[in-house]
Amino acid sequence: MPIRHKTRQHLTALQAVMNELDLWQIEAPSEEAFASQEPFAIDTMSPTEWLQWVFIPRMHALCESQLPLPSQIAISPYIEEALKEQERLTDLLRPIIEIEQLLQKQ
Numbered sequence: 001m002p003i004r005h006k007t008r009q010h011l012t013a014l015q016a017v018m019n020e021l022d023l024w025q026i027e028a029p030s031e032e033a034f035a036s037q038e039p040f041a042i043d044t045m046s047p048t049e050w051l052q053w054v055f056i057p058r059m060h061a062l063c064e065s066q067l068p069l070p071s072q073i074a075i076s077p078y079i080e081e082a083l084k085e086q087e088r089l090t091d092l093l094r095p096i097i098e099i100e101q102l103l104q105k106q
Helices: 003-020 047-065 076-082 089-105
Strands: none
Touching: 003 047, 003 089, 047 076, 076 089
16 A cells, blocks of 8 residues: 555544544634744644644645655654643554654655
């Protein structure tokens, strides 16, 4: 199975877990929040907002546009630390780690 297809599957799984955990939001953050220059928009978005509104859409866009996918990403350490009190954190981390491992193998 092509890497782009697998990546999309893991992104869909991440969205599903976020929905199950009531982390998926209907309303986007402000335009100013998207202008952040900090990694993970740490100064303007929560970790789950960043996943939903930045990471997932950007990865889908890369998959659809046939642009190169990143070969080295490290999102799981940030999410694990920032959401260490989150119930079912391992469920949330699973698709993120699968994406990281998949991209490192390409």
